[in-house]
Amino acid sequence: MRFSKTFIPTLKETPGDAVIPSHILMIRAGLTRMLSAGIYSFLPIGYKLIRKISEVIREEMNAIGGQEFHLPALNPKEIWQETGRVEAFGDTLFHIKNRDYVLAPTHEEIMAFHAKGNLKSYKDLPQIWYQIQTKFRNEPRPRSGVIRGRQFLMKDAYSFDVDYEGLDKSYEAHDKAYRKIFDRCGLKYFVVGASSGAMGGSKSEEFMLKSDAGEDTVAYCSKCGYAANVEVATSIIEPIKRDEISKEIYEISTPNVKSIDELCGFLKIDDTQCAKSRIYIHNNDTPVLILMQGNEEVNENKLLSFLGGTVRPGHPEELKEITGADAGSIGPIKIGLRIIADLKLKDRNNLFSGANKNDFHIGGIDLVRDVKNIEYADLRFAKSGEKCIRCQNELEVFKAIELGHIFKLGTKYSDALGVRYLDEHGKDHPIVMGSYGIGVERILACFIEQNYDEKGILWNEHLTPFDLHLVGLNMKNNEVSNIAEKIFDELTKKGYEILFDDRIDETAGVKFNDADLIGIPIQIIVGEKNLKENSIEIKFRKTGERYKVKIDELENKIKEIIK
RNA sequence: CGGAACGUGGCGCAGCCCGGCUAGCGCACUUGAAUGGGGUUCAAGGGGUCGCGGGUUCAAAUCCCGCCGUUCCGACCA
Structure with a gap:
């Protein structure tokens, strides 16, 4: 290609709206231009790279028996109503104003629609269908250039199997294909597995990449590969031992002391001696007192899985009503609520906490002696430097971008849409599905996030617009x-x-x-x-x-x- | 949706607080000349509804109100 005849609008200066390196460089090197928030045009060189990435994906998908489709982005709303996903997506789903269509944010429904009545026999299965298509999501807040857009290119694949055993195989095949795809693109990624047993068989894996521009926070062990979203990640912690002698409980006047930092400053103590109290409302009617050591935040996701049902923080007005004090002066003594403490506080004594009376705190608290009905649970966020639960190596906690997601759907969509096949005995069953996505532009942006210097982008043998x-x-x-x-x-x-x-x-x-x-x-x-x-x-x-x-x-x- | 900032030729910005001639600067662009190994130099040019609408005023890029757009923080994220 001749530079003189190609549209490569390079920029000497950094565009004002771009913040992260990949976004800045994609604009400066003439790969993309923004049309509107979260909506990007790909210019010749940028699109050439998108085609190269797509081709890698295509080859690996075809290698596991994938068949490429091209599905409409414009979908009848009716199909989306049948699976209840018009509500599930809510405002994220784009609606067409002058006809009952929606712009597809993903394609489970449409693939299932085509499977229905066409994959009729166990002899027709398994199948892997995929496409590389533009998706539309009305993101409330697009950001980081092409990384979170309202319109984006996604490779989405769907597997159809006779049973869960078949699904396992399709899932494994995708897992391997995805590793090949990201390896071939030269990305340094890792895999976060989540086998939340809530629905039995459902399992998913996210392919992620470390980046400050990421939207998820994960804990990662570089030695054994343990990786988990910080919402669920656990780590080995060494709880502080009890003091030999438990002091008696005593009240302290602490005028205007609210935060743990203020309390520590006022009493000249360490924050590890403090039990921070938070009130949560369980199932919308039962207040629960949560105790955390020092300044640790409550991991609401862990609290939710411990309690089940629904959980929300108490409103400031509720706190006064329930405890008699405002936030900052609440504590576990004489409160008459269910009390759950983080494991880090297990059996501790000589602790400081609120007195349930504004401007007063209590010292000498012994959780064994003074809080009889206390329960313990892991309620904290894992932190960098703590030990990996699998191999004792130090964990790292950082932000990450999701590049791909493989997911065992099961029969959710086949049940909703009646996608069934007949087995060898003539008995019908729902087809078991899997769903597998890759953000194509994210591969491009993430590659740049991992390969650039002060002068510009650094393509390599894995990915480059030209040799x-x-x-x-x-x-x-x-x-x-x-x-x-x-x-x-x-x-x-x-x-x-x-x-x-x-x-x-x-x-x-x-x-x-x-x-x-x-x-x-x-x-x-x-x-x-x-x-x-x-x-x-x-x-x-x-x-x-x-x-x-x-x-x-x-x-x-x-x-x-x-x- | 909450909090904040910004919106001035293609791009990056100044001017606004304290209203006043033809609205500036750098880059880019056009023409001519020189130069030709790290954003070179000189000269002459073209290009702007100052985001949109309303108001105040003799007079608005500048002050006031409303809206829109973009970005950042947060909430949200199959």
């Missing part, structure tokens, strides 16, 4: 121009994909900077200086290393580098 970036420096010089044209011609014929900077009126500096910004791994530089010695230069973008090569050795050299 070579050929730079003709002073194209007004006939010799430079002739040699560059000749190299472009010959290497193109040999099958290399080349971006040829043939611009006549750009200076060397501009071309070098654009080449570094766009970031193709190998630059071939043709300039007057080296032509005097019959040489051209090969430069590696990532390291900046340069090599002089005789013109007639270039092709062999390139062959050596790109295997």
